Amino acid sequence: MANHKIAIIQFYPEPNEIESNHIRAVTFIREAAASGAQLAVLPEYHLADFVPSHDPAIRQQCANWKKYLDAYCALAKECNICVVPGSFAELHDDSTIVNATYFIDNNGVICGRYEKKNLWHPERPYVKGSKNDTRHTAFDTPLGKVGMVICWDLAFPEAFRELIIQGAKMIIVPAYWKYTDASEIGMKRNPKSEGVFLDAAVVSRAFENTCAVVFCNVAGPEKEGFAGLSQVALPFVGCIERFENSEEGMKIVDVDMNILEEAEGAYKIREDIATSDWHYGYNR
Structure with missing residues (x-):
C-alpha cells in the first residue's frame, strides 16, 4: 500500500453566502492540488445551503x-x-431534501x-x-x-463495520459538529464534551476497523459553539494530524x-x- 497526501479543509460556511462559499472552497482545492495533495476534503453543508426551515425561499437554496x-x-x-x-x-x-456527499x-x-x-436531531423535520x-x-x-459517512454517522460503529466488510481501507467523514450539540445539560457538565467525543470516536473507529479515518469538520467562531478539531487517525499511531481549534484553514496530511x-x-x-460464523449479525 502507498502513502497518500490528503488535504483536510476546515472551512467556515458563511450563512446565506452559497456562491462566495463555493468560490472560497475552489481556492482551497486549487491550493491543495498545487501542494501535491491527491485528495481534498471539505465539511458537511460547506456551502451553507441548509437552514432548518420550511420557508420556500430558504428551501429553494437547495435546488442548485x-x-x-x-x-x-x-x-x-x-x-x-x-x-x-x-x-x-x-432538493429533489x-x-x-437529502444530505449527500460524493x-x-x-x-x-x-x-x-x-x-x-x-440525521442529527435538528435535521429530522426537514x-x-x-x-x-x-x-x-x-x-x-x-x-x-x-467508504463515506456524514457527521452523526460517526457515532454508529455499525456503519464502519459494513464498509470494512466490503474492503474499505479509508473512511471519510465530512461533518458540521459543534460544541453546543451536547445540549445545555451536556455543556453544563463539560463545555468541551463534544471535543472529547470526537477525539475518542475518530481514533476508536480507526483502531477497531484497522482503517484510516479522515474527519473534516466546519470552522467557525468558538463563541458560537464551533469546535473544529478536524483530524486524521490511523491504528497503532492514533491521531496523526489535528486542528487544535475551530479556525478556518487547511492541513496537508501524509x-x-x-x-x-x-x-x-x-x-x-x-x-x-x-x-x-461471525457472531455479530445484528439481525432483529
Whole structure:
C-alpha cells in the first residue's frame, strides 16, 4: 500500500453566502492540488445551503446543488485531484431534501455517493435520511477502497463495520459538529464534551476497523459553539494530524496506508469479520 497526501479543509460556511462559499472552497482545492495533495476534503453543508426551515425561499437554496457538483467535477479534472466536496443539501422533486456527499476522482468522475442515514436531531423535520433504502457501500478510487459517512454517522460503529466488510481501507467523514450539540445539560457538565467525543470516536473507529479515518469538520467562531478539531487517525499511531481549534484553514496530511496492513496483522479484525460464523449479525 502507498502513502497518500490528503488535504483536510476546515472551512467556515458563511450563512446565506452559497456562491462566495463555493468560490472560497475552489481556492482551497486549487491550493491543495498545487501542494501535491491527491485528495481534498471539505465539511458537511460547506456551502451553507441548509437552514432548518420550511420557508420556500430558504428551501429553494437547495435546488442548485447539481450546478456546484458539476463545477467540482470539472475542477477535479482540471487540477488532477480527487475531491470530496463536503455534503450538499439536495432538493429533489420540489419537496424532499437529502444530505449527500460524493467522491470525485482526479478525472472528474464520480466514484461514489452517500446519503446520510443518521440525521442529527435538528435535521429530522426537514431532511430525509436514507435509512434502509440503501446500504453503506464501499467503492474503488485512485486511493484504494473508500467508504463515506456524514457527521452523526460517526457515532454508529455499525456503519464502519459494513464498509470494512466490503474492503474499505479509508473512511471519510465530512461533518458540521459543534460544541453546543451536547445540549445545555451536556455543556453544563463539560463545555468541551463534544471535543472529547470526537477525539475518542475518530481514533476508536480507526483502531477497531484497522482503517484510516479522515474527519473534516466546519470552522467557525468558538463563541458560537464551533469546535473544529478536524483530524486524521490511523491504528497503532492514533491521531496523526489535528486542528487544535475551530479556525478556518487547511492541513496537508501524509497518510501511511502501510500501517493498516501492520495493524490487521496484529488484530486480525477483518479476518475475523470475514468468517462465515461471525457472531455479530445484528439481525432483529
